[in-house]
Amino acid sequence: MNFKVVGNMLGKLLMYLSALMIFPLLFAFYYNEKSSVSAFIWSIIITFLVGFILHKICPFKNSIGNKESYIIATLGWVFVSGFSTLPFLFSKTIPKFLDAYFECMSGYTATGATILTEIESNSLSVLLWRNETQWIGGMGIILLVVALLPMLGVGGMRLVKSEFPGFELDKIKPRIVETAKTIWLIYIFITLGEIICLYLFGMPLFDSIINTFGTVPTGGFNHKNISIAYYDNVVFEVIIIIFMFISAVNFSLHYKFFHGDRKIYLKNQEFTFFVSIVLISTLLVALELRFSIYDSLLSALRYASFQVVSIVTTTGFVNTDYGIWPHFSQLVLVLLMFLGGCVGSTAGAIKSVRMLLLLKQLKQSFDKLLHPNAIIPIRLGGKVISDDIMQSIRSFFLLYIFVFIIGVFIITATGLDITTAIGAVAATLGGVGPGVGLVGPAENYAFISSIGKITLIICMLLGRLEIYTVLVLLVPEFWKK
Amino acid sequence: MKFKVVLNTLGSLILFLGISMVFPLFYAIYYQEGDIVYAFVASIIITTLSGLLLQYAFTPENGIGRKEGFVIASLGWILAAGFGTLPFLFSGTFTNFIDAYFESMSGFTTTGATVLSSIEGNPLSVLFWRDQIQWMGGMGIIVLVIAILPALGVGGMQLFRSEVPGPEPDKLKPRIKETAKLLYLVYIIISVLQVVCLYISGMSLYDALTHMFGTMCTGGFTPKNLSVGHYNNPTYDLIIIIFMFIAGANFTLHYKVLHGDLKSLLKDREFLFYTGIILLSTLIIATQLRIYVYNTIFAAIRYASFQVVSITTTTGFVTADYDQWPDLSKNILLVLMFIGGCAGSTGGAIKNIRILILLKKASREFQKILHPHAITPIHVGDKKISDEVVNNITSFFMLYMIIFVIGTLIMTSLGLDMTSALSSVAATLGNVGPGLGLVGPSQNYAFIPDIGKIILCICMLLGRLEIYTVLILVVPEFWKK
Numbered sequence: 001m002n003f004k005v006v007g008n009m010l011g012k013l014l015m016y017l018s019a020l021m022i023f024p025l026l027f028a029f030y031y032n033e034k035s036s037v038s039a040f041i042w043s044i045i046i047t048f049l050v051g052f053i054l055h056k057i058c059p060f061k062n063s064i065g066n067k068e069s070y071i072i073a074t075l076g077w078v079f080v081s082g083f084s085t086l087p088f089l090f091s092k093t094i095p096k097f098l099d100a101y102f103e104c105m106s107g108y109t110a111t112g113a114t115i116l117t118e119i120e121s122n123s124l125s126v127l128l129w130r131n132e133t134q135w136i137g138g139m140g141i142i143l144l145v146v147a148l149l150p151m152l153g154v155g156g157m158r159l160v161k162s163e164f165p166g167f168e169l170d171k172i173k174p175r176i177v178e179t180a181k182t183i184w185l186i187y188i189f190i191t192l193g194e195i196i197c198l199y200l201f202g203m204p205l206f207d208s209i210i211n212t213f214g215t216v217p218t219g220g221f222n223h224k225n226i227s228i229a230y231y232d233n234v235v236f237e238v239i240i241i242i243f244m245f246i247s248a249v250n251f252s253l254h255y256k257f258f259h260g261d262r263k264i265y266l267k268n269q270e271f272t273f274f275v276s277i278v279l280i281s282t283l284l285v286a287l288e289l290r291f292s293i294y295d296s297l298l299s300a301l302r303y304a305s306f307q308v309v310s311i312v313t314t315t316g317f318v319n320t321d322y323g324i325w326p327h328f329s330q331l332v333l334v335l336l337m338f339l340g341g342c343v344g345s346t347a348g349a350i351k352s353v354r355m356l357l358l359l360k361q362l363k364q365s366f367d368k369l370l371h372p373n374a375i376i377p378i379r380l381g382g383k384v385i386s387d388d389i390m391q392s393i394r395s396f397f398l399l400y401i402f403v404f405i406i407g408v409f410i411i412t413a414t415g416l417d418i419t420t421a422i423g424a425v426a427a428t429l430g431g432v433g434p435g436v437g438l439v440g441p442a443e444n445y446a447f448i449s450s451i452g453k454i455t456l457i458i459c460m461l462l463g464r465l466e467i468y469t470v471l472v473l474l475v476p477e478f479w480k481k
Numbered sequence: 482m483k484f485k486v487v488l489n490t491l492g493s494l495i496l497f498l499g500i501s502m503v504f505p506l507f508y509a510i511y512y513q514e515g516d517i518v519y520a521f522v523a524s525i526i527i528t529t530l531s532g533l534l535l536q537y538a539f540t541p542e543n544g545i546g547r548k549e550g551f552v553i554a555s556l557g558w559i560l561a562a563g564f565g566t567l568p569f570l571f572s573g574t575f576t577n578f579i580d581a582y583f584e585s586m587s588g589f590t591t592t593g594a595t596v597l598s599s600i601e602g603n604p605l606s607v608l609f610w611r612d613q614i615q616w617m618g619g620m621g622i623i624v625l626v627i628a629i630l631p632a633l634g635v636g637g638m639q640l641f642r643s644e645v646p647g648p649e650p651d652k653l654k655p656r657i658k659e660t661a662k663l664l665y666l667v668y669i670i671i672s673v674l675q676v677v678c679l680y681i682s683g684m685s686l687y688d689a690l691t692h693m694f695g696t697m698c699t700g701g702f703t704p705k706n707l708s709v710g711h712y713n714n715p716t717y718d719l720i721i722i723i724f725m726f727i728a729g730a731n732f733t734l735h736y737k738v739l740h741g742d743l744k745s746l747l748k749d750r751e752f753l754f755y756t757g758i759i760l761l762s763t764l765i766i767a768t769q770l771r772i773y774v775y776n777t778i779f780a781a782i783r784y785a786s787f788q789v790v791s792i793t794t795t796t797g798f799v800t801a802d803y804d805q806w807p808d809l810s811k812n813i814l815l816v817l818m819f820i821g822g823c824a825g826s827t828g829g830a831i832k833n834i835r836i837l838i839l840l841k842k843a844s845r846e847f848q849k850i851l852h853p854h855a856i857t858p859i860h861v862g863d864k865k866i867s868d869e870v871v872n873n874i875t876s877f878f879m880l881y882m883i884i885f886v887i888g889t890l891i892m893t894s895l896g897l898d899m900t901s902a903l904s905s906v907a908a909t910l911g912n913v914g915p916g917l918g919l920v921g922p923s924q925n926y927a928f929i930p931d932i933g934k935i936i937l938c939i940c941m942l943l944g945r946l947e948i949y950t951v952l953i954l955v956v957p958e959f960w961k962k
Contacts, residue, residue: 365872
């Protein structure tokens with residue numbers, strides 16, 4: 001194990017992080033928030049110094065190995081979340097470290113679960129920072145580093161793979177650095193697009209930025225107590241629905257689309273599967289809402305579509321309290337928390353392509369019962385999916401379910417009812433944010449005990465790094481030799 | 482498809498069912514239950530005549546193939562449950578066919594979910610029949626899980642193909658006959674043993690018989706409103722715990738033990754896993770109950786162990802209203818409903834061997850991350866599990882979860898809250914019986930609308946026949962040629 005490489009990379013990460021804190025600092029100056037200004041300055045100094053020292057005492061040698069990349073990815077997220085708590089702590093927005101850490105992890109993993117019971121009264125620059133963590137985390141902090149550091153070489157590929165284990169980069173560009181840059185460019189492009197759209201249709205600039213920082217990483221933080229419902233504006237909701245959707249679609253499809261392949265979306269089976277799930281769920285929920293809550297089909301569709309897209313893309317924005325919806329609709333939302341968006345997007349959870357392949361495998365298992373000796377390959381868009389990939393998808397699904405069950409055990413052990421526990425674990429593991437029951441959209445995570453919060457923090461990290469990257473560090477064999 | 486042989490076999494099944502109605506008839510005469518005697522006589526006549534008619538109308542050609550095996554198993558349960566309703570309907574215990582069918586299906590699938598809100602007021606002979614169908618369902622299951630399903634290769638159960646005692650024929654029918662002979666003997670010996678134990682410790686013969694019927698098949702019907710809790714007798718509890726435990730273990734193992742091979746118990750990984758799960762769950766629940774509910778450690782262990790064994794073996798007997806227990810305990814019981822008994826037992830649900838292999842499969846992926854090119858097969862004990870079996874088991878698990886999810890969605894759309902909905906489906910799909918919330922141990926299934934009852938009937942059937950056996954009949958390709 002080459003710990004120096006790990007230390008060096010973590011140091012670099014922290015230095016970048018300190019630079020990213022300058023953005024909210026500017027807003028703190030602009031809004032003349034004195035205590036926030038000093039909070040940000042101190043945070044920048046401390047983060048930079050720690051990063052600089054780590055960087056200096058651990059010189060970069062050779063390349064990054066397989067094992068190191070897992071450690072860097074996991075520790076990177078753990079450290080970055082840790083240092084990002086500083087502005088919250090110094091500005092006294094969140095006095096307790098664990099709470100602040102929960103909020104930051106929720107930010108970087110683009111979950112959007114909050115422990116703030118009162119959001120609006122806090123300083124705007126700190127709230128901006130809270131949303132910026134989401135934006136940074138959305139496309140992957142490691143991917144950002146890889147995009148900025150050309151000297152990583154093969155190690156860069158390894159690093160990206162440990163941050164996006166299920167991410168087939170689909171060879172956008174031959175070199176990983178180029179790919180990382182391209183992806184970040186698309187990300188920035190979408191971000192700017194949404195800010196402009198929201199601003200043009202009448203949202204204040206600050207609100208546009210904050211809401212975009214919640215949408216594009218499919219995070220779900222914003223600076224209003226009742227989330228998007230605050231605006232009660234159909235146009236904003238439509239814009240946000242569209243951008244949540246775009247953000248949950250494989251970015252390499254967007255890339256190919258812009259390079260002239262106009263039919264690429266329809267050719268992609270994952271995309272069509274994802275779209276049909278969204279449409280069917282919206283329809284079912286809207287129908288139930290029409291008969292149980294809303295008088296007009298239009299408002300039923302408005303709230304159903306927003307909530308379905310918000311949950312399935314693992315964003316977690318709220319335009320109505322779905323906690324009071326009938327049980328069926330709520331259950332549909334809980335199930336969507338497991339599905340998530342497409343691979344190669346900012347969405348979390350199991351992801352559509354995995355579900356699609358697992359369903360295909362189910363169909364295959366029936367065929368095999370009828371023809372025990374036939375060899376029936378699983379295909380996706382004409383391509384045969386290798387047995388190796390299918391094996392790892394199956395294992396991932398199983399592990400996801402196991403982690404979910406263990407999480408629910410621990411949360412019920414802290415005294416929460418089963419529905420709440422299911423909602424909380426599904427929402428954090430899938431990177432959604434609000435769950436159901438006591439952690440529903442009108443509630444927050446503040447009341448959960450410390451053990452519960454730690455468990456949910458781990459769930460968020462596990463969900464974001466697709467479980468194996470983190471858990472492999474716990475295998476004793478990993479540390480041998 | 483050779484329909485003649487299918488109908489002929491079903492005919493003998495129905496004939497056997499008709500003859501078996503003689504036992505409750507004896508009780509009806511013995512207890513001088515007037516009209517009920519006629520109800521049984523009429524049921525016997527109709528059932529035996531239908532059976533004879535089918536047998537004589539269709540002379541069997543030789544050989545039952547794979548497809549016929551699927552059809553016979555599925556239709557066998559559906560028809561048996563149908564004819565089983567006759568005594569209920571003729572005696573006036575049930576006035577609604579769907580209720581009677583639910584109760585009968587719950588019996589034949591050894592589920593133990595009831596729609597009777599008051600049990601004790603009904604004629605004893607009818608209650609005897611209600612329990613007897615469970616025991617007969619258990620007989621069907623033993624042949625099904627030890628001979629038929631392994632031969633058909635359903636859900637990875639081909640794993641047990643070679644473990645069946647007796648000769649190794651290549652056709653289904655002689656194999657079933659041999660296996661049935663050997664294992665029915667085991668089933669009857671253990672059944673007699675339990676009746677003797679209960680009778681000696683003071684239970685009346687009627688009660689001892691009906692409780693044995695509920696135990697050996699891991700069913701859970703009793704003639705008492707409060708189930709086994711009625712007696713409040715630790716000795717009965719203990720005897721029933723032991724026999725539930727036996728019934729939830731592989732009958733092939735019992736066969737070996739009865740032949741003096743005691744070591745096979747300790748060598749069987751599934752048996753050890755099953756025992757481990759039960760001990761661990763009992764320990765956790767007992768600890769929580771000691772703190773929150775009961776004053777003595779003895780009471781906590783007594784109720785915890787009974788409920789854990791009852792749920793894990795998918796029996797569903799109740800000595801305490803566990804719906805009042807703290808959430809963690811309830812949650813553990815809920816998860817146990819999915820695990821179920823061992824393969825080759827009368828227990829339902831996913832089964833321990835599958836869970837064990839799934840756990841190994843999920844953890845194998847870590848080995849793959851550390852050693853990408855190594856080939857690491859899964860072992861259970863010293864037996865290597867083929868990839869095909871592992872894949873079948875994962876597919877089975879997926880399918881089980883999908884059915885569970887669809888069932889729960891339908892139940893919530895009928896207005897049940899999430900906990901009640903998911904536990905009602907888990908309890909019927911796993912053939913347990915009582916669930917949580919509105920279908921908890923002190924409640925029943927009477928209030929569920931007819932559509933819901935039909936769905937739960939389907940769940941019971943699917944769970945009992947390991948899903949594939951039934952669902953394959955819906956695949957159009959099955960009926961081709």
